Amino acid sequence: MTLPLLIYRSLRQHALSTIVTAGSIALACGLLMCVWMVKTQSQAAFTQTTAGFDAVLGARGSKLQLVLNAIFHLEASPGNLPYADYEMIKRHPAMKTAIPIAVGDNLRGYRLVGTVPELFESVEYAPGKKYALEPGGRVFAPDAKEAVAGSFAAERLGLKTGDTFHPFHGLAFDEKNQHAETYTVTGVLKPTNTPVDRVIWIPLKGLQTMSGHDPKAATDVSAVLLQLRAPTAGFMLDMMYNKQGNRLTFAYPVGAIIAELFQKISWFDRVLALVAYLVALVAAGSVLASIYNSMSARRRDLAILRALGAKRRTIFGAVVAEAACIGALGAAAGFAVYFALFAGVARIIRTQTGVVLDVFAPHPVLWICPLAMIALCALGGMVPAFKAYRTPVAETLAPVS
């Protein structure tokens, strides 16, 4: 009862500094958890987001650009490849599935991607998960001016089955570049939490022959998404296209290419982590400073407690425990900061890439960080605790006779 009472009353007596200090710890703790969770989750999400494909075949260029363009629907296409290349790789015995895509148009900033209905009928975008349409919808016919909207794009654009729209030319929205064709939405995809949700899918032919597009490229495709029968085929095709050939790029395996990207920007992670660690150190330092500065005002109380029989180690323990309590309060509030920050970051990432991060996903950092913060605060509390430990009782109680 003694220790909790001592801590409670001390925190109450110094309520303002308690709140300010706990607030700085909450910021530090929330920031640390957020940086860590966004980093690990986005890395995992991006490297695991393959849309169910093992490889991408595209025009000669960067593998990363090819994957970002074909799987994540980011970046510009590195170029087109003739339809014959698609047909050739489709017939390759090592090929399980080959889906052509074509890009080049948008609807108010959301990409239009031309493809074949087979994508929605036979491809599993994740193990055991096939694309599904919201009730009342159907996949577009390959020769019709029809579209299937990804869930996120449909939500943002307010599209529903039966709606019509005019596409805009280019990957970036410019209202002056509207195409004359009218497309009808035949279905909205159920959420997949992948970049597919941000796309409006139309027939391959529709995109190839859109008014204003180069008629010479009317049969070209932007990339071919590939499922292989065996991983060894990937290395064989890598040799064939990348090392022996010089016209096309075979990006394989998709996950490893994205992992390379994260490796390239790992310095940024380290800088962020360093900033977060520094913030945590500053927060722990503020606990030290806050309690240490209040020591002069508390000297008399501490001397009275000692005069009443409190042992030095009781006083020392009370101050350390108080620092740990401030740390615990901060860590608890840190979860609110974490949820708010993470939700904001996750929203931006979803809007930009379609990748969904889960704020409630369990991870050891969510208990390691608060506990480490509490321990760090307790450690910071040891300096003022030592000062409290050494409070001279008789001198502080000042003889008056």
Added chain:
Amino acid sequence: MLAVADLKKSFLSPEGGRVEIVRVPAFTLAAGGQQALRGESGSGKTTFLHLIAGILAADAGRVEIDGAEMTALSEPKRDRLRAEKLGYIFQTFNLLQGYTVLENVVLGMSFGPGADRPRARELLGRVGLGHRLDHFPHQLSTGQQQRVAVARALANRPKLVLADEPTGNLDRKHARESLALIREVCRENGAALLLVSHDEATLAEFEGVRDFKEINSAAG
């Protein structure tokens, strides 16, 4: 109950030398006895009480309380003995300002035999503060604060109560009432009382008042 022998304490002076403040060859107080010591300001009375309470370490000599030799104990054991067998009433009361009246008393108990809220309530009721348990010291009058200090000093059923100018901050009427209360509550609880004061009106309430100078032969 209390036996002091050859007790010495000196402090470093600003000039660098040592000034002896307390040199008490012998002093005793029987169990349940009440003794007042007269002494001027700066005569070493408070230092003497601090040495008895183990708040200050003596340079030499011995202090024995209820059979336990305070001066021979380690600091943690001195703290324990103080918490269990001593009650201390300070001139300025030394109440913990951030704690309620009840918490001030209970906290004093918790370092000794243990927090006993019913006993704390009973004692506060006995000193007339049963209706002020949740008040903070600054919400009380000086006289009421002093009564809290009395209740706190007696909460652990001490064998010895040390009172350092306990009426120094009170007006005449309240000083008299307060003193009567301290003596009465000590008597009720079987505690010996050692009071030091320079206030003649307070000392007049006691029989056999001794001059501190008589027992303290320190030159300083």
